[in-house]
Every structure is written in C-alpha cells, then in structure tokens.
Amino acid sequence: MTEVRLILGDQLNENHSWFSSVDASVVYVMMEVRSETDYVRHHAQKVIAIFAAMRRFADVLRSTGHTVSYVTIIDPENQQDLLGNIKRVVEQVGAASFAYQEPDEYRVDEVLRTAAEYLHLPVRCVSSEHFLTERSDVAEFFADSKRWLMERFYRMMRRKHNVLLTSDGEPLGGEWNYDDENRGAWKGAPAEPADMRPHHDHAEIWQQIQQASVATMGNAHAEDFRWPIDRREALQQLDDFLATGLRYFGTYQDAMHHDSRRLFHSLLSFALNVKMISPLEVIRRVEQVYHQGGIDINHVEGFIRQILGWREYVRGVYWARMPDYVDQNFFGHTKPLPEWFWTGDTDMRCLSLAIGQSLDMAYAHHIQRLMIIGNYALLAGLDPKAVHEWYLGIYIDAFEWVELPNTLGMSQYADGGFLATKPYVSSAAYINRMSDSCKGCAFDAKKKTGQGACPFNAMYWDFFRRNEPLLRSNHRLSMVYRQLDRTS
Numbered sequence: 001m002t003e004v005r006l007i008l009g010d011q012l013n014e015n016h017s018w019f020s021s022v023d024a025s026v027v028y029v030m031m032e033v034r035s036e037t038d039y040v041r042h043h044a045q046k047v048i049a050i051f052a053a054m055r056r057f058a059d060v061l062r063s064t065g066h067t068v069s070y071v072t073i074i075d076p077e078n079q080q081d082l083l084g085n086i087k088r089v090v091e092q093v094g095a096a097s098f099a100y101q102e103p104d105e106y107r108v109d110e111v112l113r114t115a116a117e118y119l120h121l122p123v124r125c126v127s128s129e130h131f132l133t134e135r136s137d138v139a140e141f142f143a144d145s146k147r148w149l150m151e152r153f154y155r156m157m158r159r160k161h162n163v164l165l166t167s168d169g170e171p172l173g174g175e176w177n178y179d180d181e182n183r184g185a186w187k188g189a190p191a192e193p194a195d196m197r198p199h200h201d202h203a204e205i206w207q208q209i210q211q212a213s214v215a216t217m218g219n220a221h222a223e224d225f226r227w228p229i230d231r232r233e234a235l236q237q238l239d240d241f242l243a244t245g246l247r248y249f250g251t252y253q254d255a256m257h258h259d260s261r262r263l264f265h266s267l268l269s270f271a272l273n274v275k276m277i278s279p280l281e282v283i284r285r286v287e288q289v290y291h292q293g294g295i296d297i298n299h300v301e302g303f304i305r306q307i308l309g310w311r312e313y314v315r316g317v318y319w320a321r322m323p324d325y326v327d328q329n330f331f332g333h334t335k336p337l338p339e340w341f342w343t344g345d346t347d348m349r350c351l352s353l354a355i356g357q358s359l360d361m362a363y364a365h366h367i368q369r370l371m372i373i374g375n376y377a378l379l380a381g382l383d384p385k386a387v388h389e390w391y392l393g394i395y396i397d398a399f400e401w402v403e404l405p406n407t408l409g410m411s412q413y414a415d416g417g418f419l420a421t422k423p424y425v426s427s428a429a430y431i432n433r434m435s436d437s438c439k440g441c442a443f444d445a446k447k448k449t450g451q452g453a454c455p456f457n458a459m460y461w462d463f464f465r466r467n468e469p470l471l472r473s474n475h476r477l478s479m480v481y482r483q484l485d486r487t488s
C-alpha cells in the first residue's frame with residue numbers, strides 16, 4: 001500500500017525519522033509552486049536558495065534509496081499549488097494514504113488540514129522533529145500569567161534542557177543574562193572574520209525562476225551564490241562561526257558598520273529555518289566550544305539566548321495569536337511604504353545602507369532590522385501589515401512563524417505590547433553611537449530641528465507626542481515622557 005509523503009521547502013531535515021530506513025512503499029513528493037513563490041514578493045536569493053536546497057535534498061534522498069517525485073517550477077504538469085500536485089502524484093502512484101510534517105506557517109497549515117477531504121484518503125500529520133517545543137508549549141507555560149515574558153520562558157528552557165548550568169542548576173557565570181555587556185560599538189577591531197560561506201553557480205535555477213515569471217526583488221547573485229544549500233555546508237558554516245565569530249558575538253551583537261556587514265553574526269538563520277541543522281545541535285556545539293575554554297560567557301549566553309529563547313518563544317507567540325495577529329495595528333498606522341524600500345535610494349544613510357544591504361544580500365542582522373528599518377517604519381507610521389509583508393519577502397530566513405512576531409510585535413508594537421514591553425524606537429543618538437552611518441550622511445545626527453537636522457530626532461519625539469494617550473501609562477517610558485514634558 002503506497003503512501004505519499006510531502007516534504008516542504010523548509011522541511012529539509014535529513015535526520016527526520018522518516019528517512020532512517022528505506023521503505024519501497026513510500027513516495028516522497030517535493031514541489032516548487034507559485035502558491036509558495038507568490039504570496040509576497042520574495043528576494044531573488046530566497047527563492048533560489050530554497051529551490052537549490054530542495055533539489056539537493058531530493059538528490060540526497062534518492063542517493064540513499066528513497067523514491068522522490070520532484071516537481072520543478074517549469075514542469076508543464078505542475079499544478080502550481082500544493083494540493084493540486086499532491087493529488088496528481090497520489091493518482092499516479094495509486095496511493096492509499098498521505099502524510100505530511102507539521103507545517104510552520106498558518107497559511108500552509110490551513111491548506112493541508114483540508115487534504116483528507118480533497119484527496120479522499122486517510123491523512124496523517126507528523127512532527128517535523130526540529131523544534132525544542134510544541135506549538136502550544138509557550139501558551140501553556142504562561143496559561144496562569146498576566147504577562148508573557150521571554151526571560152521567564154528562557155530560564156525554564158535552560159533548566160529543562162540543562163543548558164549553561166552548574167551542577168547545582170544555577171546559571172554558569174552567576175547570571176542568566178549578560179545583555180549589559182553586549183552593547184558594544186565596533187570601531188574596526190577585532191577584524192570581521194572572512195566570509196567562509198560556500199560559492200555556488202545557480203544560474204540555471206535562476207533562469208528557470210525567470211522563465212516562470214516569478215516576480216522577485218533584490219540581487220540574485222546567481223553565479224556566485226553564497227548561502228549553504230545542504231546540511232554538510234550548514235555544519236561547515238557552524239564550525240567556521242564557532243572558530244571565528246562566537247568569541248566576539250555578544251559584545252558586538254548590536255553594532256553596525258557600513259562595510260563590515262556581517263560582523264560577528266552567524267548567518268545560520270536560513271540553514272536553521274529550513275531545518276538543515278537543528279537548534280539543539282547548534283546549542284550543544286556552542287556549549288562544547290565554551291567548555292573548551294577561551295570564550296567569555298557573555299558571547300555564548302547571548303548566542304544561545306537567541307536560539308533557545310527567542311526563536312522558540314516567537315514561534316509560541318505566533319501559534320497562540322494567529323490568525324488574528326497579522327491584522328493587529330495598535331497605533332492605527334496606515335502609511336504605505338516609501339518607494340525606496342525597494343531601491344535603498346534615500347539620503348538617510350543608515351536606511352540606505354541597511355536596505356541596500358538587504359537587497360544585495362537578502363540579509364541584515366537583528367539591529368539593522370529592528371533599530372534602523374523597523375525604527376523608521378514605526379516612527380513614520382507605516383502600515384504594519386505592509387511592513388510585515390516587506391520583511392517576509394526580503395530576508396533569506398523569513399518564514400512567517402518567526403518573521404511576523406519579530407516584525408509586527410517586537411519591531412512595530414502593533415500587538416500593543418504583547419511581545420515587547422515598550423516600543424523599540426530611537427533618535428539619531430543611538431544610531432550614531434552604534435554605527436558609522438552618520439559620518440557622511442546628508443543629515444546631521446546632532447541637530448534636532450531645522451535645515452539638515454536628522455529626521456530621526458523630530459520623528460522620535462513626534463511619535464511619543466502623537467501616541468501619548470496609548471503610551472504614557474507604560475512605566476518603562478516614564479523617563480521619555482518626563483523629558484518630553486520639559487521640551488517645548
């Protein structure tokens with residue numbers, strides 16, 4: 001009795017139990033479809049990376065004896081949606097059942113929930129065997145709490161998985177959190193590690209994407225493509241990061257520099273989000289390197305917090321708050337995105353650099369996303385849903401379960417403070433301190449008003465003034481309002 005099993009483009013987990021033995025009665029189906037390329041306009045590198053990684057994954061499965069039915073974007077038989085293609089394969093092989101791994105996006109989950117009815121077959125949904133938590137774990141953890149706090153969840157996860165703990169169960173180094181040490185500006189030293197990511201020629205895939213008229217944005221760099229496309233390459237990238245980046249990660253995690261764009265970040269989010277590597281194996285490797293000595297705890301804890309804490313936490317928020325989450329708009333912001341979000345062509349140098357880099361690399365690190373682009377979007381009153389769709393398209397690692405809470409919640413405060421305890425906004429002073437953007441900008445970071453003044457300054461105070469009825473009672477903002485009260 002043949003079973004058809006679906007593998008989505010972000011389910012490239014070679015260690016999944018499905019693949020532990022070869023079963024001749026199983027046909028794996030993988031597909032490149034317009035329903036997945038077109039729900040927002042994606043960065044060219046994102047589409048190439050996912051297709052390239054899927055094709056490599058299919059090759060790996062075939063080489064180990066599995067049967068794979070692979071539908072390319074230009075296949076004339078391609079129905080261009082998930083269920084249409086699944087039905088075709090089910091009929092071709094005379095399948096008696098269908099199985100899929102739990103999808104991470106609400107949109108796909110909704111589609112696959114209708115599979116039994118559509119296919120008239122028994123359908124099973126199994127775990128993707130990737131995350132450290134189930135979809136509902138975060139909501140259950142906070143079931144009796146008035147307020148959800150990532151920090152509480154993170155400490156529980158450290159204890160549960162015995163991460164960075166002494167034998168008495170206390171945090172290694174004495175603190176749970178070293179954020180105070182992790183706000184250094186970077187002035188050119190230590191040197192940014194060499195970019196050791198692989199080089200690929202994906203001209204053929206890019207040609208097929210264009211042939212199919214998939215609308216994209218950004219630079220494809222198809223002939224010198226720099227993202228890992230299989231587990232081996234992702235593990236190599238992890239090793240390189242552990243050898244060179246981790247030792248400075250914490251101190252400079254918030255720093256920005258115009259031509260050292262990666263600084264000490266890992267660039268592992270794509271590999272993690274398509275499940276080439278698992279969060280737990282990354283965490284264990286980081287701990288192992290720490291125990292070998294020579295790396296301070298603030299770097300290691302800062303990195304592990306992102307994966308064990310934030311990554312699992314935002315996923316829990318996503319599943320607890322969808323489907324309404326995407327429509328939240330606490331401030332009632334409605335402005336459309338400026339045209340230069342698609343070109344980077346603005347005189348505001350910090351924005352031009354961050355957006356220009358995003359278009360060039362399909363990547364910007366957390367603070368560029370949060371405190372440059374997101375900061376501007378929130379201060380300017382851009383429509384949070386439009387902002388979300390832009391972030392969902394442009395970044396190589398953007399999948400809605402992780403992108404939406406980060407954009408709509410953390411960055412745009414559109415959920416009214418469910419995820420962030422206060423809006424993440426700043427005037428030019430912060431950007432000037434944490435980056436070298438202001439040198440050479442058409443605007444003056446230190447000037448508050450008048451000709452040549454940096455727009456971030458007036459926008460910052462205008463934001464707090466116009467949203468006073470919504471924000472003044474937030475005790476984390478009392479200093480801001482005290483200062484505003486003293487300002488003419």
Ligand SMILES: Cc1cc2nc3c(=O)[nH]c(=O)nc-3n(C[C@H](O)[C@H](O)[C@H](O)COP(=O)(O)OP(=O)(O)OC[C@H]3O[C@@H](n4cnc5c(N)ncnc54)[C@H](O)[C@@H]3O)c2cc1C
Binds near residue numbers: 311312367398
């Ligand atoms: C507005 C906004 C949108 C974002 N959209 C995405 C997104 O679509 N996909 C995505 O994976 N991350 C997103 N993030 C979180 C973070 O910016 C990226 O995970 C990180 O920049 C990826 O680069 P890196 O691999 O070099 O990360 P590093 O700085 O090296 O961090 C290591 C890993 O920690 C995890 N991580 C770090 N911060 C977060 C976070 N806030 N939430 C979840 N995981 C985190 C990632 O898996 C990352 O690979 C967003 C952040 C903001 C502020």
Ligand code: SF4
Binds near residue numbers: 348350351
């Ligand atoms: S002066 Fe203002 S606009 Fe220019 S780079 Fe600095 S913060 Fe950005």
